[in-house]
Amino acid sequence: MSLCEADLIALKNMRYAIVVEKAGNNYSAYAPDLPGCIATGNIVEEAEQQIREAIKFHIDGLREDGLPVPAPASVVEYLEIAA
Numbered sequence: 001m002s003l004c005e006a007d008l009i010a011l012k013n014m015r016y017a018i019v020v021e022k023a024g025n026n027y028s029a030y031a032p033d034l035p036g037c038i039a040t041g042n043i044v045e046e047a048e049q050q051i052r053e054a055i056k057f058h059i060d061g062l063r064e065d066g067l068p069v070p071a072p073a074s075v076v077e078y079l080e081i082a083a
Contacts, residue, residue, distance in 0.1 A: 014053055015072040020047050032074045034058050 020029045023040070029051035030038045037058040039045030062069050 014069075014072055016072045017076045018043055018048070018051050018055075022053075031055055031058075033070050033072050 007058050016031045016033055018029050020027055026040050026042050027044050027047040028038065029047040031051065031054075034055060037051070037054050037062050038048060039054040040051035041050050059069050
């Protein structure tokens with residue numbers, strides 16, 4: 001397998017962190033590793049589906065423009081804090 005094929009397989013399997021936030025009457029989602037890649041939905045599941053499509057569209061646009069596709073780098077952690 002050539003390096004190009006290996007790179008394509010790796011890109012197909014990238015896992016990007018997303019953040020979904022309540023925003024008034026709907027939800028907004030974004031991918032911290034892909035600046036400008038955002039989506040909205042009426043419910044969380046819709047926002048998640050929309051950001052999935054937005055990420056694919058964003059990556060396709062980067063490739064078409066000959067720009068590098070950022071590798072996932074964000075780390076997601078939850079902290080438990082006594083309230």
